[in-house]
Amino acid sequence: MSEHVWLLPLKDLDDDARAVKLGEVADVELGEGQRRFVGDPLRMMLMGLEEDARHPFVIDVGGSAVGVLTLQTGAATLAGWADDTSVWLLRGFLIDRRQQGKGLGTLAAEAAVRAAEKLTAALGGGQAGVVLSVNEENPAGQAAYRKAGFEDRGQYLGGDAGPQRTMYRAF
Numbered sequence: 001m002s003e004h005v006w007l008l009p010l011k012d013l014d015d016d017a018r019a020v021k022l023g024e025v026a027d028v029e030l031g032e033g034q035r036r037f038v039g040d041p042l043r044m045m046l047m048g049l050e051e052d053a054r055h056p057f058v059i060d061v062g063g064s065a066v067g068v069l070t071l072q073t074g075a076a077t078l079a080g081w082a083d084d085t086s087v088w089l090l091r092g093f094l095i096d097r098r099q100q101g102k103g104l105g106t107l108a109a110e111a112a113v114r115a116a117e118k119l120t121a122a123l124g125g126g127q128a129g130v131v132l133s134v135n136e137e138n139p140a141g142q143a144a145y146r147k148a149g150f151e152d153r154g155q156y157l158g159g160d161a162g163p164q165r166t167m168y169r170a171f
Helices: 015-026 041-050 104-123 139-147
Strands: 006-009 054-061 064-072 088-095 129-135 151-156 164-170
Touching (some): 006 104, 015 054, 041 054, 041 064, 041 088, 054 104, 064 104, 088 104, 104 129, 104 139, 129 139, 139 151, 139 164
Parallel strands (some): 088 129
Antiparallel strands (some): 054 064, 129 164
């Protein structure tokens, strides 16, 4: 397993570096059925660049994109959380199908919690942790989040792709 993943905040990169990383994101491959749960990685990153509440990150290993994720404020109820302001929503999280099974998802989830804590300190939002929803048909994803310290907070039925598990980790 790789010892380091880097979360590259797309909004902080200069135009050239951002263009390179977005080109790499365009080459990320989804596993069978994964698009149903996460959507198109490049589209998610571009949407994240346009919205103030979204903070898109490229998951980088060894100088290459291996996945993406977005941290979003004001949207935690989309994962079955009780309110939109007390936590960050982790959404659109995916690892390239060719890189799955190496522990990168767990490392990236841990890094996302650290990034959310830094964003809270920098922006003064007062969030206390990170919430996400993971499909009940994705036991590998659930296991990776548990390894990253996320706790299962129960079933959520509000998602488009069937029953979800709401998972939470405090800073």
